[in-house]
Amino acid sequence: MDFNLSEEHLGVQKMVREFTQKEIAPVIKEYDRKQEMPSFILPRMAELGILGINIPVRYGGQGFDYITLGLVCEELEAMDSTLRVIMSVHMGLNSMAILQWGTEEQKQKFLVPQAKGEKVACFGLTEPGVGTDVAGMSSTAKKDGDDWVLNGEKMWISLATKADHALVVMLTNPDAKDSHDRLTAFIVEMDSKGVTTGDIHGKLGVRAGSTGWIAFQDVRVPDANRLGEEGEGFRIAMSCLDNGRYTVGAGATGLIRASLDASVNYAHQREAFGREIGKFQLVQQKIAYMVQSYEMARLLYLRAGWMKNQGVRNTRETSIAKWFATDASFQAASEAIQVHGAYGYSDEYDVERYLRNSKGAVIYEGTSEVHQLMQAGYALGYRKDGPLRKELPAYDAEFWQEEK
Amino acid sequence: MKIVVRIKLVPDTAAKVVVEDGQVTWGDAPLVINPWDEFAVEAALQLTEQHGGEVIALSVGEESSREALKHALAMGCNEAILVSDYVIDPDTQRTAKVLAAAVEKIGDVDLVIFGKQSIDGDNAVTGTQTARNLGWPSLTLVSAVPALDVDAKTIRIERAVEEGRQVVDGVLPAVLSIVKDYGEPRYPSFIGIRKASKAEIPVWSLEDLGIELPNVVVSWSEIMNPPQREVTNEIVQGDSVEETAAALADKLFAEKVL
């Protein structure tokens, strides 16, 4: 067992941290207030290569491993959840699904520009009336000649108004006996006729991020854009979540770290009763819990990342990493406000934003309740993960880094 | 064109540097590439992008200096060299002699670029001393290189001095030192990070350079924490902005600093 990060890992971590501190830190508060995504973020992340970090070089990416993706997400969310959300949808839920399930043609057509950051990608599963109960969705795709015709609406879609490509899951066979065979996944080009999008405002957190809806009205999608087999949509969606949740868990770990760092900093700065408040035991207790959460969350996501590198199924390990880190980040941010006292309650300091940002991840990509059921299911033997027709490819440094 | 950039490893700018038991410590703050050297690397990379050529990062110092060299490689330098059996000390003249010998060994160098200064010793003379040891012109505090002709061996630089901006013509080979106005240093690229992590950095000894360890001339006989400044903090507070300002103005008069 080796707990050391490689020189590559550390180099990427440092570089992404520098980027967020230099370019995002000075403006994030203002955009959060305005509830607007800074327009430079996506092009800049593309230019730096972040949007293709763990995609093989031959597919336009940077050729790093899955652990690097986790480290990048931790760094991004230590600054603001908005940045990590971009990686969750563009990379975790979309690009990695194409890497896992896509044909060579689909990889060339969609993955390459996405990894290069020339095209931004999002993911559409949730609907206005359907969240956790995925198989109960109502958006449909009907076969018409060589095309599919899509109708319906997807909601709570990050980057809905910014993305060029969407990976969406639609109801294609409502009569299938097994409800899991009713869905099929498609890659939709967002400039297709009949696609409309909009942003949702008034969110509690991730206010500098873009969250919206996508409506489909008789949108024609060629069969070549179908990802996986007909009826394989549910299994594809679940495999996407294994990757999305990984980025969310790693990101939430960064949020814990940010809460911890802010608290430590403030505890040294602020004085009460003639001493810096870090000297008080109840403040120390809060900080101790943040340290504990951070270390645990980090080990959990790094293990999941390691399993992805090995090509081992990690649904169970990713679920617990996501569940633990998101709950713990909510707790850490809340306690960070407590450490800051009244100042933490105002947006002069960052910690109130951390708390608002942390709540979303406790809900999306499997609520904490879903993860509890999953973990209990594994423990009780009610739940087992069967093999998939196509697994996420194990990280092979040579293949990943080769120019082709 | 062949450019050598001098790289130094220093404690991070945010480090709390103190003396404990006569030793300089900076706690667990990381050692990083000297921030001014990043500007030097940026200048070197821009110059080779414009005029062609290669950039070699050169460090003199302990093994740990590899860290700083790797950063330079990750930013885009083509090669890195470490002269390691020599521990950097306060004597810049010594360091300059070693650097000059290394530049001569590298050979066919057109420019040696330094950062403005290193943030530990704060000497800001090593570049000039290296230039003189090489017998090359020293062009310090360079904020731009508006013209450079490798074949004609000419260079025009702009430099920032007290009275403003100066334009100076010189000849190659030359030694430059770079100020911040040159341009914000780029981040390491991901491809650069991978290259750097795989790079073999050749280590040269003084014997390889064909020189003896130069004598120490300048030394620090003592290193100490600055005397604690006894500052009495007083918050000035009136019932209105005007009153506060008036009270502060009175106090400043009383301090006789106006």
Added chain:
Amino acid sequence: MANKIWVCIDQFKGEALVTSWEAVGTGRKLADEVGAGLTALVFGEGVENIANTAIHYGADEVLLADDPTLADFRPEPYAALLAKLAEDGSPDVILFPTTTRGRELAGMASVDLNTGVLPDVIELDVQGDKVTAIRPVYAGKLLARTECSSKPQLVTLRVRAFGMPELNESRTGTVTKVDALMAEDEIVTKVVEYATVGAGVSLTDASIIVSGGRGTSNRPQLIPPDEITDEKEQEIWRAQQGFKLIGELASLLGAAVGASRAAVDANYIPYSAQVGQTGKVVAPDLYIACGISGAIQHQAGMRTSKVIVAINKDPDAPIFKLARYGVVGDLHDIVPALTEALEDRLSY
């Protein structure tokens, strides 16, 4: 009496820099302590009057090189001449002011003379023919006591760290003319052009500095003109309003305007105004920090100022711990009120 202590006068366009006289005064004190003579070196073109002033400030003798090749400072001809004179005259110590020119000349001459440089010192002691200097290192976070074991000992003196000597116009001394060493065609660098930037007081010379930080833009109630629609531009516009107030206070006090790195990085003000570890290190009599939180890097550049005033909205900002006087409030309110209050008091 052997002339053992030398001082290089820094001049620009025939005018000596004030800090050169600080160096002459320091040299005089050292010379008196050890019973040595003080020689001033004046290089330039049309600089004869500087030679006389150097004597009035305390030099016993001046070596004057007045030559067109020395009109603009260039390290090569200056260093070659200095080294030649030093080889002939064998001074124990050569002092320079820590200007860009002084530092470069000392650095280059140290190679020719096979000796070392003690740059940017703030205290200087002499015993017999040996000097011991104190200099700030690690951006002023530490102090080093430093010596040079060979001769001459080249020392550059931090600007404003040593007091100004009295000018005594009745003092007399000898001026010896010396020839430049290098002919123009032997000098490979040419100064082509020169542009002065701004007319303001230079940061390192100023006895008062008023600095602004990110707080300059933190005034949401300021509404930018309609034509500025870009968010970043609006922020910069707000910051400029803040710096305008800072500039008004500075011009009333004859002060220089400084800035924190955060303000420079956000493009509120050019880098030349930056105070701090990667900017300028300053030590004025009065430093007024407006909307600057006081990151450790900024502190490194200003903490030795005699009196520090902090104006900041955040009562927990670290700058308050350095400040003799603190005002918790918005600089956009406090600074103009302070300007007005000082105007009243300065007008009588």
